[in-house]
Amino acid sequence: xxxxxxxxxxxxRLHVLDLGPAVGGNVEFxxxxxxxxxxxxxxPALVPWQTAIGGLPTPGAATVATIDRAAVREAHExxxxxxxxxxxxxxxxxxxxxxxxxxxxxxxxxxxxxxIWDLINYLERREVAALAxxxxxxCGPGAVMFxxxxxxxQIPAExxxxxxxxxxxxAYETRTAAVRxxxxxxxxxLSELLRGFRLDRSFLMRHGTQExxxxxxxx
Amino acid sequence: MTIxxxxxxxxxxxxxxxxxxxxxxxxxxxxxxxxxRQSGAxxxxxxxxRVMLEDGSRFRGSIDMESKDAAKxxxxxxxxxxxxAHPPTPAAAPVSAGGNASGAAGAQPLHAAAxxxxxxxxxxxx
Numbered sequence: 001x002x003x004x005x006x007x008x009x010x011x012x013r014l015h016v017l018d019l020g021p022a023v024g025g026n027v028e029f030x031x032x033x034x035x036x037x038x039x040x041x042x043x044p045a046l047v048p049w050q051t052a053i054g055g056l057p058t059p060g061a062a063t064v065a066t067i068d069r070a071a072v073r074e075a076h077e078x079x080x081x082x083x084x085x086x087x088x089x090x091x092x093x094x095x096x097x098x099x100x101x102x103x104x105x106x107x108x109x110x111x112x113x114x115x116i117w118d119l120i121n122y123l124e125r126r127e128v129a130a131l132a133x134x135x136x137x138x139c140g141p142g143a144v145m146f147x148x149x150x151x152x153x154q155i156p157a158e159x160x161x162x163x164x165x166x167x168x169x170x171a172y173e174t175r176t177a178a179v180r181x182x183x184x185x186x187x188x189x190l191s192e193l194l195r196g197f198r199l200d201r202s203f204l205m206r207h208g209t210q211e212x213x214x215x216x217x218x219x
Numbered sequence: 220m221t222i223x224x225x226x227x228x229x230x231x232x233x234x235x236x237x238x239x240x241x242x243x244x245x246x247x248x249x250x251x252x253x254x255x256r257q258s259g260a261x262x263x264x265x266x267x268x269r270v271m272l273e274d275g276s277r278f279r280g281s282i283d284m285e286s287k288d289a290a291k292x293x294x295x296x297x298x299x300x301x302x303x304a305h306p307p308t309p310a311a312a313p314v315s316a317g318g319n320a321s322g323a324a325g326a327q328p329l330h331a332a333a334x335x336x337x338x339x340x341x342x343x344x345x
Binding site: 021022024027028037038039040041 | 274276279
């Protein structure tokens, strides 16, 4: 958090996009920076769509004992091999359209910071790339993206709720006892997926979470 | 102005203190404070000097805590507006300024995350 808040320093009238659930404590904390805070809890909107396209198992219902990894892999391979859509669209178009719907802001919108929290742990690679493309449209050069990436084999089946306690501490709350496999994205892979953003710094915390701060590149 | 638990409003809401316990699909403009209770859900923008969201409340939109443009009739130009816009309703007289403003009532157990050391250095390469 400290590195994120350093990026806030000296910036007047910050525009911050929070892609997690609305947390009162975070609103109160960020109000000290004179932010205009946009809250768009992305995950609940993505889950039905992920399930419909044969994505990862429905969160909340998955446990380590019941995930059929072969079936998940087959679903992805089947999806990758499916013929083009009759309407001429393709998966990339579908993904871009979906994130375009979920993150629809006026064109002149520019965010100074995006709080992704642990959402990336729940997205497939194609989704991470599509999300980055959509966010890049609304982030000016120097805008920062804050993400928490797990390096554990298993993660809670749903994203956690994070509360900013102070400049150096976050509290997290798991919302389900179920678990699911974690994609465990490596830094190099994230840099490739999050095009338009460069890795500014990362910090390995306890509990198997790595804190990332990405910065929007110019151009 | 209080939107009760069973209230369903599809309009902009204006008041001195705006308390939402039900559902609002529209923008909130409060001169003093906007409070979203645990049972409340708002889809729209909030403009108020102080905003309080109780844990469990649902919100989607932007929160602008500059005071100068709060509670003005009509959607004020605070910058980007959401894709959906609603025609403003006439300013309503504050009905109730009650409500507990003592802070978020988060009853969920939280586990303190590990404290990060002062220096956030660069992580070793992958």
